[in-house]
Amino acid sequence: MLSRFSPAIQSHRIAVPVVVVAIAVWLYFATGNLLASASLPYFAEAWPTTRTAFWLRSSDPIRRRGRTLFWFYLAAAGWRAATSAFMAAIAIAIIGDIADLRRPPAAFEHSMAVMLIGLFATTLLGIVAVAISVARRVPVFVIPTLYGRCGGDFSLVNPTSISRRYFNYAVFVLTLSVFVPALLIGTIVAAVIANSALAPTLKVFTLVPILLGLVAAIPVYGFLSSRIIAPTPIHCWPDLFLLPTPPQSKNGIDPV
Numbered sequence: 001m002l003s004r005f006s007p008a009i010q011s012h013r014i015a016v017p018v019v020v021v022a023i024a025v026w027l028y029f030a031t032g033n034l035l036a037s038a039s040l041p042y043f044a045e046a047w048p049t050t051r052t053a054f055w056l057r058s059s060d061p062i063r064r065r066g067r068t069l070f071w072f073y074l075a076a077a078g079w080r081a082a083t084s085a086f087m088a089a090i091a092i093a094i095i096g097d098i099a100d101l102r103r104p105p106a107a108f109e110h111s112m113a114v115m116l117i118g119l120f121a122t123t124l125l126g127i128v129a130v131a132i133s134v135a136r137r138v139p140v141f142v143i144p145t146l147y148g149r150c151g152g153d154f155s156l157v158n159p160t161s162i163s164r165r166y167f168n169y170a171v172f173v174l175t176l177s178v179f180v181p182a183l184l185i186g187t188i189v190a191a192v193i194a195n196s197a198l199a200p201t202l203k204v205f206t207l208v209p210i211l212l213g214l215v216a217a218i219p220v221y222g223f224l225s226s227r228i229i230a231p232t233p234i235h236c237w238p239d240l241f242l243l244p245t246p247p248q249s250k251n252g253i254d255p256v
Contacts, residue, residue, distance in 0.1 A: 020044045024088045025095060037088065046081035049073055052147035059154040062239070068138040069236075071129035075173040076142045078122030085115050119180070126177035133228040140228055141236035142169035158240040161233035170229055178221045179214065186213030 020040060028037035053073030060066030133140055143149070143166050150156040189209035230236040 025091060045084040046077040048148055049077035049080055049144040055147045064136045065138050068133050068136055069140055071132055072140045072142055072170055072173055075122055075125040075129050076144055076169045078118060078125055079172050080144060082115050082118045082122060123176045123180040126173040130174060130177045130224060139230035139235050140170045141230040141233045144169055157237055168229060174224060178217050182213040182217035186210035
C-alpha cells in the first residue's frame, strides 16, 4: 500500500487541480457557460479545506482552538476557491482568444462579479476568524488538505504536519482581512472626493486616500501577525508535540 507521503500520492495531489481546470475549460467550450465552468474549480478547491474545518472543530480536544481554526479554515477555503475560479476564468479567456474558438462573452464580467462577491465574503469570514483568534489568544496554522493527509485521524496531525515544510495559509486570510477593508475604505473616500464640488481642485489627491489606507494597514498586519500567525505547526498544536516524560526511579536514577 502506498504511503500518503509517497511520490505517487504527492503527484496525484498536484495533478487533481490541473485536471479540474482542464475539465472546466472543456465545459466552457462545450456549453458556453463560463459561470458554470468557473464554479467547478471553485468548489473543487474549497471542499477539502471546508471538510478540514468541520473536522478540526469536532476532533480537536481543545475546543477553543478547534473552533478558532474552524473559522480560519473556512476563510482559507474561500480564498483558495476564489483564486482557483479566477485563474480558470482567465485561462478560458486566454485559450479562447488564442485559438479563436469563442470570444469571452459578457458572462465573463458576471463571473468576475460573482468571484468578487466571494472574495468579500471570504474577507468577512477572515475578519471573524482574526477577531476570534485574538480574543482567545490562539495561534493558527492552516494546512488546507490536513484532513486528507491525516486520513481523518487527529492523532496523525503531529507526524503529518512535520512530514515536510508547509506554508501557513493563515497569512492569506489575515492579508485579506486587513488590506481589503483598508482598500475599500480608501476607495470610498476617493469616490466621495471625486464626486464632490471640490473635485477639480482635489483631483490630484484622488488616489491619496487609497494609498494612505494601504500604508496604514501595514503596521496593523504586522501587529496581528505577531499575535495569531503560528510560525510552525508546533506553535498551533503544542500539546501534540509534547514528549512523554521518561520514567525515573525513586532514588533519581533512570531505570535501565
